Amino acid sequence: MSIITSLLVLSFLIFFHELGHFIAARFFGVAVEVFSIGFGRKVLTKKIGNTEYCLSMIPLGGYVQMKGQDDTDPTKISLDTDSYNTKKPWQRIIILFAGPFANFLLAFLLYIAIxxxxxxxxxxxxxxxxKDSPALMGGLQKGDKIIAINHVPIQTWDELSNKIKNSQGILLFDIERQDKKQRIKIMPKVHTYKNMFGETLEKKMVGIAPIGAVTVLKLSFPQSINYAVDATKQATTMIVKSLQKLIEGVIPAKDLGGIVSIVQVTAEASKIGLVALFGLTALISVNLGVLNLLPIPALDGGHIMFNLYEMITKKAPSEKVLYYLTLTGWALLLSLMAFTIFNDIYRLIGAES
Structure with missing residues (x-):
């Protein structure tokens, strides 16, 4: 059942992405010939109006085929008024950007729900x-509950960490210990730590770790919107930084995961509960949005790059150049997909051996 849930989640994310393209295309009067979830041979089809809606054999993506646009052969163009080719470059850019934007919007809505x-x-x-930390020297003890710092109430460990990290000078800790309240002065010190990418960084610390107790904060609607904005920004920043670290070689290529990892992790999240599933779905949605904006031919970002070139130079890219760049982009994407699937299978075999 969890595997089915993960496949449904992936299909929904693809649907939402393609829906963004579809709505923008129709807004600018572009005819959409095919709306497909998946690639390859069409399994189920239904024609409504001039659009053929279908489920295809390979559930590793999806596509909206607009009139005058064919990623398999970019030289196939149409000069009809309802064609993608006859629209202005800025209109095409909006149509292309609408897919990734839909992914960011979906993540935002999921975070509001959370x-x-x-x-x-x-x-x-x-x-x-x-040992020998400012917290120990200042008199903090295991089990102490931090109530406030510098008279500002503290509800979560995240708030506590941010107060320490951004501190200037001595901090006044209001704590609760065995039902008694105390105030302790502590001077944070700069210490080194390992971030999620294994890099050694510095930040202000006092030398404490959480006991692991959690609370569930139910937010008001305005608070949920603020939370969704921050969570979407954080997810986007994390994914962009991950790509940067991958290019720099900080993250080894063997750690890359593909469709198998996505299905596996989503299946595990579905077992934990709806909040965990929504959180992971939002993260994957942001990931899809960011990846599709990469300036790689055959991706939305690559097509946006071609249209920006046309806007700047006032002339369309050469059909021959466009054709070979698109083929190169597809070769790169298919190679990357094959590599990540190999990594997934290798990890599964290693886990079972």
């Missing part, structure tokens, strides 16, 4: 204290 259902946060209760 905010209304309840956001799980670590409580600001100390579980461990580092």
């Amino acid at each position: 905010g209304n259902m309840g956001v799980t946060k670590l409580l600001p209760t100390i579980g461990a204290i580092s």
Whole structure:
């Protein structure tokens, strides 16, 4: 059942992405010939108006085939008034950007839903204290609950961490210990730590770790919107940085995952609960949005790049150049897909051996 759920989630994400292209195309009067979830041979088809809606054999993506646009052969153009080719470059860019935008919008809506259902946060209760740390020297103890810092109430561990990281000078910790309240002065120190990419960085710390207790914060609608904005920004930033670190070689290529990993992780999230599933779905949706904006021919970002070139130079790219760049882009994408699937299978075999 969890595998079916993960496949449904993936199909929904693809549908939402292609729906963005579809709505923008129809808004500018472009005829949409095919709306497909999946690639390859068409399994189920239904024609409504001039558009053929279908489910295809390979559930690894999807596409909206507009009149005058064919990624398999970019030289096939149409000069009809309802063709993609006859629209102005800025209109084409909006049509192309609408797909990734739909992914960001979906993530935003999912984060709003999470905010209304309840956001799980670590409580600001100390579980461990580092040796010779400012916290130990200042008198903090395991089990202390941080109530406020510099008279500002603290509800979650994230708030506590941000206060320490951005501190200037001595901090006043209001704590609760065995039902008694105390105030302790602590001077944070700059320490090194490993980030999620394994890099050594520096930030202000006091040397404490959470005990692991959590709380569920049910946010009001305005708070949910703020939470959704921040969560979407954080997810986007994390994915962009991950791509940057991959290019720099900080993240090894063997850590890349593909469709098998997505299905596997989504299946696990569905077992945990709806909030976890929504959170992972939002993250994957942002990931799809970012990846599709990469300036690679055959992706939305590549087509946007071609249209920006036309806007700047006032002339369309050479059909021959466009053709070979698109073929190169497809070769790159298919190679990357094959490589990530190989990584997934290798990890599965390694886990079972």
